[in-house]
Amino acid sequence: MQNFEIAWAFRELADLLEFKGEDFFKIRAYRRAAKVIAGLNEPVELLYRQGELNKVPGIGKNILAKIAEMINTGRMRKLDELRAEIPPGVLEIMDLPGIGPKRASLLYEHLKVAGLDDLEKMAREARVRAVPGLGAKTEQDIIRNIEMLRRRSGRVLLGIAREIARDLVEFCKDLPGVKRIEPTGSVRRWRETVGDIDLLAMTDDPERLFSSFLGHPRVKETLAREEDRVKVFTWWGVTVELLAAPPEEYWPALLWSTGSREHYRQLQSLARRKGLELTRYGLQREDGKFLLVQAEEDIYRHLGLPFIPPELRENRGEIEFCLKEGRVPRLVQLSHIKGDLHIHTDWSDGVNSLEQIVACARKKGYQYIAVTDHSRSLKIARGLSLEQLDEQRRFIEKINEKYDDIRILSGIEVDILPSGGLDCPAQILKRLDVVIASVHTKFNLDRRAMTERILSAVKDEHVNIIGHLTGRLLGQREAYPVDVEKILAAAGEYGKFMEINSSPDRLDLNEEHARLAKEYGLKMVISTDAHDLRRMDEMPYGVAVARRAWLQPEDVLNTLELAELIKMLKTKNK
DNA sequence: GCCGTTTTCGGCCCGACTGTTTTCAGTCG
Numbered sequence: 160m161q162n163f164e165i166a167w168a169f170r171e172l173a174d175l176l177e178f179k180g181e182d183f184f185k186i187r188a189y190r191r192a193a194k195v196i197a198g199l200n201e202p203v204e205l206l207y208r209q210g211e212l213n214k215v216p217g218i219g220k221n222i223l224a225k226i227a228e229m230i231n232t233g234r235m236r237k238l239d240e241l242r243a244e245i246p247p248g249v250l251e252i253m254d255l256p257g258i259g260p261k262r263a264s265l266l267y268e269h270l271k272v273a274g275l276d277d278l279e280k281m282a283r284e285a286r287v288r289a290v291p292g293l294g295a296k297t298e299q300d301i302i303r304n305i306e307m308l309r310r311r312s313g314r315v316l317l318g319i320a321r322e323i324a325r326d327l328v329e330f331c332k333d334l335p336g337v338k339r340i341e342p343t344g345s346v347r348r349w350r351e352t353v354g355d356i357d358l359l360a361m362t363d364d365p366e367r368l369f370s371s372f373l374g375h376p377r378v379k380e381t382l383a384r385e386e387d388r389v390k391v392f393t394w395w396g397v398t399v400e401l402l403a404a405p406p407e408e409y410w411p412a413l414l415w416s417t418g419s420r421e422h423y424r425q426l427q428s429l430a431r432r433k434g435l436e437l438t439r440y441g442l443q444r445e446d447g448k449f450l451l452v453q454a455e456e457d458i459y460r461h462l463g464l465p466f467i468p469p470e471l472r473e474n475r476g477e478i479e480f481c482l483k484e485g486r487v488p489r490l491v492q493l494s495h496i497k498g499d500l501h502i503h504t505d506w507s508d509g510v511n512s513l514e515q516i517v518a519c520a521r522k523k524g525y526q527y528i529a530v531t532d533h534s535r536s537l538k539i540a541r542g543l544s545l546e547q548l549d550e551q552r553r554f555i556e557k558i559n560e561k562y563d564d565i566r567i568l569s570g571i572e573v574d575i576l577p578s579g580g581l582d583c584p585a586q587i588l589k590r591l592d593v594v595i596a597s598v599h600t601k602f603n604l605d606r607r608a609m610t611e612r613i614l615s616a617v618k619d620e621h622v623n624i625i626g627h628l629t630g631r632l633l634g635q636r637e638a639y640p641v642d643v644e645k646i647l648a649a650a651g652e653y654g655k656f657m658e659i660n661s662s663p664d665r666l667d668l669n670e671e672h673a674r675l676a677k678e679y680g681l682k683m684v685i686s687t688d689a690h691d692l693r694r695m696d697e698m699p700y701g702v703a704v705a706r707r708a709w710l711q712p713e714d715v716l717n718t719l720e721l722a723e724l725i726k727m728l729k730t731k732n733k
Numbered sequence: 734g735c736c737g738t739t740t741t742c743g744g745c746c747c748g749a750c751t752g753t754t755t756t757c758a759g760t761c762g
Contacts, residue, residue, distance in 0.1 A: 181734095184745060188734030219735050257751090261762050294753060538747045539762055599760070600749085 160230050162196055162203050164320055166237055169193035169222070174250055175241040177260040177617040181315055183516075191217045196226075198691030200519075204230055248274030255304045256636075257297065265290055283401065310632045313354060315397050317699065318663025320346050321351035327358060327375065331401075334371050336364040343416040348469045349703035351666050355390075355398040357416055359577045365403035372401055391642040394588045395662040408440050410452045415439035422467075422476035429462050429478065441600070452732055468550075470706040479621065485588075490706045493699055500593055500628065501572065501658065502695070506551055507532035508540035508724035510691040513558065513567075519692050521565050529557060529568040534582040536574055537599055543571075545587055552590065566721055568592035572626055577601040579615030581622070588621035590733030594727060595625030595658065598639070603719050607638035613641060618647045623728055624684050625650065627667040635664070646681045655729070656716050657684045661701025662694065673708035682727075684716045 173189040195202055195217040204605055206212045207230055213223050218303060229235050246267060253263045269290045272278045278301060281287055287298040292422055324342040331340045337360055343346070344357030362368050369389045374559055382398065383390040389402045404412040405453040415423060416439070430437040434445050441449040442461055456466045464478065465487045481487055502516055503509035511519075513530060520528045530551070533542035545553065545717060552569040559567050570593030574582035581596060582589070588594050596616035616622050628646065629638035650657055657676050660667045668676060668683065676683060685701035705715060712718040716727060 185734040187745080190734080216734070221734060255762065260757055291755070292758080296752060300752095535758070537762085602762090603750090 160204055160233070161322070161326060162199055165198035165203055165226060165229055166193040168238055169196065169225075170227060171223070171250070171642060172235070172238050172241065172666060174253060175238070175245050178245055178249055178253065178263060179241075180260065180264075188222070192222045195510060195691075198346060198693045200693040200696065206518075208660075216355070226591050242522060246273065248272070248277070251275050252278055255301060255308065257300050257304065262293065262297075265292060275305055287540070305479075311352075314352040314634075315701075316633055316663050317346070317353055318697070319395075320356050320397070320706040323393070323397060323399070324356050324358065325637045326377075327372075327401075330359070330375055331360060331368065331372060334365055334368055336362045337410070337516050338362060341413075343402075346471055347417050349707060350702075351663075351669065351704075353397075358401045359409070359413055359416055360397065360401060360403045361406055361409045362403050363405050366520055368403055369401070386484065389517070390622045391640075401499065405451075407449075410455050411437070414455050414458055416474065417469055419473050422472040422477070425474055425478050426458075426462060428465075429464075430675070433462065435461065459565050468706065470541060470703055471709070472551065473707070488709050489701060489711050491710050491715050491718060492706070495712045496525075496685060496698055496702065497724070498529075498717050498722060499687050499689070499695065499698065500527075500529040500568070500570070500624070500717055501531050501595055501660070501688045502528055502685050503532055503688070503690045504530055506530075506547065507537075507542055508690060513554070516694060516695070517558065517562070517565065518568060519695050521562070525565060527566040527568055527724065529570040531570040531572040531593060531595050533599075534571055534573040536576070536582045536679055540599075542574070542582075545583070548583075548587065555656060570594060572597055573622075575612055575616045577612065579612045579621060585619075585621055592725070593624070594622050595624045595626040596622045598630055602630060602636075602639045604617055606642060609639055609709070610642040610645055613646055614649055617646060619657050622655060624656045624658050624686075626658045628657065628672065628684075629669075629689070630666050631667055631669075633664045633666065641663070642688065644675065647672075647676050650676075651679045651681055656682050656684045659683050659701045659704050661685060661687045661697045661699075662698060663700050663703075666700065666704050668704070669703050669706040673704055673710060677708065677710060677714055682711065682714060682716045686717070695709050 160679055169189045170193040173186045176186050188242065203226060207226060212218060212723060216666060217660060225235050226645045249267060252258055252272065253267065266272045266278065268603050270281050271320050272281060282298050282301045287293055288295045288300060297711050324346050325718060328340050331337055340355065340358060343359045345353045360368055361632060365387055369384065374388060377394045378391045379394045380392040381389065382392055386400045388400060388492040392398050396538065402416055427437045436443040442458055443449050450461055458467050464481050467481060469479055470491065473724055494681040504516060505511060506512050533540040535542045535544050548571065555567045555569045571583060575596050576582055577600060598613065603618060618626060629641060631638035657668055659673055685698065685705055687697045719727065
């Protein structure tokens with residue numbers, strides 16, 4: 160049982176109890192447990208077997224018993240009971256913005272809505288406005304939000320797709336006859352969302368592999384089964400396709416199934432011009448003979464190309480570039496990253512103590528990290544008062560005395576107030592090493608007002624970095640309207656850095672904006688915005704955005720050595 | 734539900750916004 164599965168169960172439990180109108184604090188306890196579990200950087204199952212689980216904050220006697228039940232039986236009785244009791248479809252209605260437990264039960268009570276389709280139909284028939292407490296405006300919102308939900312449906316976040324892919328690879332890799340297995344498709348290309356998860360296995364005995372694979376406990380339904388592939392629908396709600404190839408066909412198959420389709424078509428036409436035929440089975444000469452291929456590199460070489468990393472394979476000029484330059488664009492990679500400049504601690508809404516975070520950062524070999532808790536007005540995130548901020552700064556100074564292999568920078572993620580300006584006086588910001596300015600409230604300003612609001616932070620002499628520029632939450636919340644180009648232009652003028660937020664549900668800047676920012680000559684900062692230790696591991700997602708935007712190490716601030724970094728942060732005020 | 738300068742039960746994060754009201758409930762960040 161994976162951590163994220165246990166976390167999902169508690170989240171669902173909380174949602175169901177919320178619908179029932181259960182005690183708020185009990186629900187919050189379950190939500191907190193879900194959050195804590197999702198944030199653990201060790202398997203829950205391991206901690207449980209070691210008897211360490213009850214030491215995790217937020218996990219008491221009752222929740223521990225439920226986790227034990229899940230580990231031992233694979234189920235949670237209480238959750239099963241609630242699922243049976245509460246009409247299915249209610250939870251998906253509660254997913255809609257503006258619909259919480261109260262309105263969901265109101266809708267159920269009066270209209271007996273059984274799900275999103277049902278609700279949409281009733282809204283379009285103008286029957287929702289007849290429900291006491293709801294009006295025409297809410298009805299329109301419901302229709303609009305369902306349409307938004309539809310647009311994103313069927314795709315899952317890369318972060319989740321990679322977790323699932325890892326689970327399946329682990330399951331398959333030691334099965335008899337399996338010589339190799341890896342994710343391909345958009346997972347391998349690190350696209351921000353993924354439709355189906357594709358896996359490719361190297362084996363001479365696909366039948367045997369498929370039989371075992373179909374016995375995986377999370378496989379719900381077999382959608383297709385052919386000689387060299389199976390397609391299944393999983394309990395995770397994602398479709399997975401497992402392709403099998405014998406060793407001599409593996410690399411062509413890997414290239415083919417990694418895609419993208421457009422990139423692959425370009426390769427095929429390049430091959431044709433060289434008198435070759437490129438298919439998923441190999442690279443064939445006109446005389447019918449197959450060229451020797453023992454890696455993807457070999458295929459690219461036969462086509463007169465260097466190895467093109469999967470992140471670049473989108474037919475955005477990568478093939479032309481490689482042909483012209485005779486080399487691949489130099490890309491930033493995880494090992495270039497020297498530190499993380501956006502981390503929250505338990506002083507605000509983070510889970511872990513500063514000491515735990517420092518230990519984790521040292522283990523990663525970082526030269527520096529910045530502690531950037533929320534500012535005072537963000538009450539829900541327990542934003543630090545000015546006194547606490549100062550106390551934290553002095554605390555960090557003390558910790559810095561303890562270590563000579565890492566430097567803790569004191570910082571803040573300061574709110575950009577709705578009318579512009581920052582949620583912290585200038586003389587306080589002046590003392591800090593790193594100032595990130597972000598929007599967390601009042602997302603419904605119009606484009607002009609929001610742009611002006613953020614510009615006010617760009618122009619502020621104490622700000623170093625603009626955090627998660629568009630505020631989008633993938634699959635949950637659209638980006639607020641903002642003139643990105645105008646901000647980027649101003650950021651260049653005022654010497655600011657733009658954050659690439661690595662959190663898989665943000666990825667903000669996204670790859671288009673990051674590419675644009677590079678055109679504006681800006682440097683970016685790849686940060687995790689971690690609220691717990693596990694999420695400090697999410698740096699690769701931000702790096703992937705940067706790579707897909709063709710960023711080089713010198714485009715990224717936190718590839719710099721500490722001394723250089725500090726110099727750059729100090730010379731911010733042009 | 735969990736937690737505790739705590740041992741048995743009370744406290745647990747808050748304030749703004751919105752649409753529906755006509756004084757406020759529900760939702761959200």
